[in-house]
């Protein structure tokens with residue numbers, strides 16, 4: 723097993739890639755702290771994961787033998803994340819890995835000048851400042867113990883542009899920058915920081931993920947049309963599954979990647995190779 727006895731915190735764990743990471747981490751022997759919001763979040767124009775979905779993720783993990791703590795928290799609320807960090811230490815004594823996965827795909831669907839201030843800010847606040855706040859809440863324990871792994875879920879939108887997604891693209895490029903800078907900050911303390919850049923991921927119904935549907939909605943096309951666009955964009959002609967991202971996240975979280983820090987790993991069916 724890759725994560726025996728480790729405590730792994732995952733944000734955005736109610737559904738999608740976050741749920742896939744949680745289930746895989748449980749299979750690999752981890753105990754889990756699963757964090758998400760409850761459906762609504764201010765200024766986000768679509769329904770997010772909810773507490774029932776978070777409990778479903780927790781149950782799937784418990785079936786694999788994991789001890790699980792669930793907490794509702796918006797990654798825009800530093801105080802709440804610090805409470806979750808304190809609860810984590812009370813329950814498990816330490817934090818071995820943080821997978822900062824919570825993110826939003828909209829507002830989008832217009833040229834850069836078409837975003838309002840509020841629309842622009844919410845993308846940066848959740849997608850970029852969220853992972854920074856999670857570092858602020860969870861890194862101190864890792865630094866104190868001289869060990870830990872932080873995995874920031876960015877996107878291929880952190881490497882290249884996507885038309886009509888300026889806020890999302892800017893936020894994910896920011897996550898890549900945050901990852902590299904934080905890796906240097908914490909290298910002397912034995913804490914690693916890496917980014918994952920998933921490419922076109924299909925919304926696996928078992929994981930209840932919504933991101934590709936959200937992207938299709940923002941562009942005013944159907945889910946099937948969006949999948950067709952995605953398929954055309956990847957050399958392998960196969961979309962990425964949330965489980966594929968989870969496999970990479972678990973490797974980065976665990977000791978097999980102990981000499982890997984400050985790097986950016988694509989899981990994108992070859993999208994970014996072109």
Ligand SMILES: NC(=O)c1ccc[n+]([C@@H]2O[C@H](COP(=O)([O-])OP(=O)(O)OC[C@H]3O[C@@H](n4cnc5c(N)ncnc54)[C@H](O)[C@@H]3O)[C@@H](O)[C@H]2O)c1
Nearest residue numbers: 734736738739770771796797824825877920923931932933
């Ligand atoms: N699906 C893709 O094609 C794709 C591609 C590249 C990167 N990503 C990234 O992967 C991550 C997960 O995406 P997904 O496809 O599973 O999407 P999703 O919408 O299915 O799941 C995202 C989860 O994050 C949670 N979340 C959103 N805002 C939050 C907040 N403020 N506080 C706490 N939780 C919050 C949601 O409630 C939801 O459960 C995101 O960061 C996304 O940008 C996704």
